[in-house]
Amino acid sequence: MKRIALLGATGSIGRQALEIIESHEELELVAAASGSQPIDGLAPLTQVGGDLTELLERAEPDVVLNAVVGFAGLPATIWALERGVDLALANKESLVAAGDLATAAQQRGGGRLLPVDSEHSAAYQCLEGRNAETVHSLVLTASGGPFRGRTRDELAGVTPDEALSHPTWNMGPKITVDSATLANKGLELIEAHFLFDLDYNQIEVVIHPTSTVHALVRFRDGAALAHLGYPDMRVPISFALTYPDRAATPVPPLDFSDGLALEFEPPDLETFPLLALARQAGEQGGTYPCAYNAANEVGVAAFLDGRLPFLAIAETVEETLAAVDGAAAHDLDELYEADGEARRLAERTAAAA
Numbered sequence: 258m259k260r261i262a263l264l265g266a267t268g269s270i271g272r273q274a275l276e277i278i279e280s281h282e283e284l285e286l287v288a289a290a291s292g293s294q295p296i297d298g299l300a301p302l303t304q305v306g307g308d309l310t311e312l313l314e315r316a317e318p319d320v321v322l323n324a325v326v327g328f329a330g331l332p333a334t335i336w337a338l339e340r341g342v343d344l345a346l347a348n349k350e351s352l353v354a355a356g357d358l359a360t361a362a363q364q365r366g367g368g369r370l371l372p373v374d375s376e377h378s379a380a381y382q383c384l385e386g387r388n389a390e391t392v393h394s395l396v397l398t399a400s401g402g403p404f405r406g407r408t409r410d411e412l413a414g415v416t417p418d419e420a421l422s423h424p425t426w427n428m429g430p431k432i433t434v435d436s437a438t439l440a441n442k443g444l445e446l447i448e449a450h451f452l453f454d455l456d457y458n459q460i461e462v463v464i465h466p467t468s469t470v471h472a473l474v475r476f477r478d479g480a481a482l483a484h485l486g487y488p489d490m491r492v493p494i495s496f497a498l499t500y501p502d503r504a505a506t507p508v509p510p511l512d513f514s515d516g517l518a519l520e521f522e523p524p525d526l527e528t529f530p531l532l533a534l535a536r537q538a539g540e541q542g543g544t545y546p547c548a549y550n551a552a553n554e555v556g557v558a559a560f561l562d563g564r565l566p567f568l569a570i571a572e573t574v575e576e577t578l579a580a581v582d583g584a585a586a587h588d589l590d591e592l593y594e595a596d597g598e599a600r601r602l603a604e605r606t607a608a609a610a
């Protein structure tokens with residue numbers, strides 16, 4: 258029996274995780290948390306808001322599924338990694354912002370980190386058991402979001418409702434807007450660097466509109482392995498929670514006999530600059546990825562509130578990155594300071610837009 262603590266229980270990932278847990282007798286939900294919505298009775302231990310690590314201490318889980326949105330998921334990520342508790346990570350922002358600190362915490366604690374993002378779960382499966390010397394590069398796929406093919410001029414007046422109309426995935430508001438700006442793929446680029454210990458020049462992003470291929474790994478002999486499946490988050494959630502058993506899910510296998518076209522194209526970095534800015538922040542290192550994440554969270558929130566135009570999200574991130582010093586954080590206190598300073602700069606930039 259695996260004891261599961263579910264953080265972010267009322268979000269898209271959380272709701273689908275509950276479906277997976279309820280369908281497998283070997284999984285037991287011992288604790289659940291939400292940001293603001295009541296969840297009384299969902300699990301033996303529940304919590305709304307507050308310090309999630311206190312809940313985890315009481316729950317003593319075997320697996321922490323961290324589906325909290327944004328930087329707020331960081332303490333739970335570090336808690337699990339330091340204690341050697343398996344971490345099913347859907348909160349990419351905590352690894353982006355604190356990649357070096359999280360890596361050090363995992364080395365101290367020895368816990369297993371199982372990515373829940375569909376692309377990183379796919380890459381994990383393609384890379385599992387491979388000698389690092391044999392790996393040439395990783396290819397992450399992006400659907401392109403609802404605005405694929407549009408020019409900057411055509412994006413000037415788009416609304417939050419338009420940005421939230423994703424063509425292939427059903428996700429929460431923040432990640433859906435990130436998909437529309439390609440910031441989500443930028444965050445995943447940085448996350449992949451830390452997850453798989455790959456240089457940034459070994460990680461490529463391509464647009465793949467149908468979201469059938471979730472990731473590809475190229476090897477030094479010229480071969481490439483790909484992970485394919487319908488765009489359904491229950492697959493990577495189940496993989497992480499039942500690992501290494503790979504339990505059954507209600508998601509059907511691909512029907513290749515029905516005709517399957519696989520199309521790929523390069524991302525439009527001029528129209529969607531947040532992807533290039535993420536690569537820049539990752540290559541600069543230090544707390545630049547933290548600042549990227551913080552400024553993007555501020556920009557997305559302002560856009561969803563109607564206070565910031567869509568294109569100004571990227572402008573807010575770019576100006577914030579230019580203003581911060583990006584010095585490395587030696588501990589969580591220094592990281593929180595860097596995050597707070599980036600948010601203050603981003604708020605001023607957004608207010609002036």
